[in-house]
Amino acid sequence: MNNSSIMKKNFFLIIVALAGFLFCGAQEKRALLIGIDTYTPPDEYEPSSTVGRTEFMDLAGCVNDARSMQSIITSRFKFSTDKIDTLFNTDATRDAILKQINALLEKSKPGDIAFLYYAGHGSQIRNSSSKEADKKDETMVPSNTWKQGVQDIRDKELAKLYNKFIDKGVKLTVIFDCCHSGSLSRGPQDANPPKFRYIAESNYDAKDPSQPTPPETRKEGTFLIMSAAQDNG
Template identity: 25%
Template sequence: MEKGSRKRLAVLVGCNYPNTSYELHGCINDVLAMRESLVNRLGFDPTHIQLLIDDHHDQYGISSVIMPTGENIKKALETMIGEAQPGDILFFHYSGHGTRIPSMKPGKPFRCDEAIVPCDFNLITDVDFRHLVNMLPKGASFTILSDSCHSGGLIDKEKEQIGPTSFSSSSSTTESDKNGPKSLSFRPKIIPFQSILQHFISSTNINTFDIGTHLLETFGANASLKFRLHLFDLEILEPRLKSDDGGILLSGCQADETSADMSPNMEGGKAYGAFSNAVEMVLKAKSGQRLSNRELVMEARKVLKAQGLTQQHPCLYCRDENVDAAFLGLEKN
């Protein structure tokens, strides 16, 4: 049974991209582990947790699957927000590939914006997440935990609290850091923008380097708001009053970094996302204790550093009042 009178609702998305050149191995494991933690440690009702994964092999013990397409993910999030009441706690855990999109804003040719890559490549962008946060009823919170590359800043215009400009341990990477832990092999959870563009050029037969044209041709009204709205309309998607911004982003890395998908070099070892696993380790170590958003991110950084993953720095974005608020509102078990 859920703790207290507030509802806790969750959407969990794991994309392994099976049988593709972009295949990952730990993302579904990540969200299955999170589902268990939400129920057993954080007081979520299992009927209030929706799971979207792109594989239903028997090894996962799942018979039916909602595919994590861009449309299905946004529909699940919009439904969750539509069911929320003031004070409710909403959670979205994404484990999969991320990417960076060249900015469409005039005069900013070197700026990039962040996006996640659903299984059908229908990108969900920072603008979409800002729009979702703005839809929250007053007093509700929406925590996003994104274990993906370039995930820092995934909620457009959300305030950085722990990140490249607010924490001294930044993204310097030594030659030894790049190798990661010796007992594990890993793959960055990124599909480069140029690869996504070439995918759509091949599928649409439209010879343009404008990704928006390809996404609108392929997905129509289900494409990201970033490509459906005029630039003037995008500027309207500002955060609500600071005291009423319920968005909280825990990102697996900074906007210019990659997140790791780990594969143990031993038979029977279980693959996992480095950030998701670090969060699970912290939740287990702090079980029954109050854990703030700040503490969770800082402890996850320590875990990754101890594992040799010093090229990856989790970040926190939210309004000031939520920095030291309890993660997912759980004060104590």
């Protein structure tokens, strides 16, 4: 199956899964769409021991996928364009992503629908304080992780934010179009950006013993999280 067919299949499955959530009656519908193709640092970049990883690979199609999702939610799910925020490429820094998720939370009222979509690299980070057997957290990779001290956004950080939406009575749907599978090979280094959305794990240690309640296991509230990634391993 080629990449175009995979993407069409993904979007079809997404539409079916979302229908019951995004067609719900609500006071307001808001969305944050994130797409990152650009990960390589600027020419003047110099590797440092305070940078989480030493290799950065650009992607192809993530911004287009986010734009396609924007078209879907406006045409099929009647989201108003002025209620949709986007972060593309170098604008999608760690601080900007967290700021916009918190802004989505702040603007949303009980009964409202909030939708978060991310297309970009997924990865992992070591967490020596984790109770999980592999001592690793899954991550979303912002566009500026090449900068000193900038870490990936970990699943535990996101879970805490998701729980705030649930606590507020907001109906939250999250889609990640990336991959957290370390079994994927990196592929040849050529002029064509890789199609799979995984990057080598960060060498930071999160040292975070917290165990937030997985939002998908909570009985109260309405929460849906989906992965639209294909396993290319």
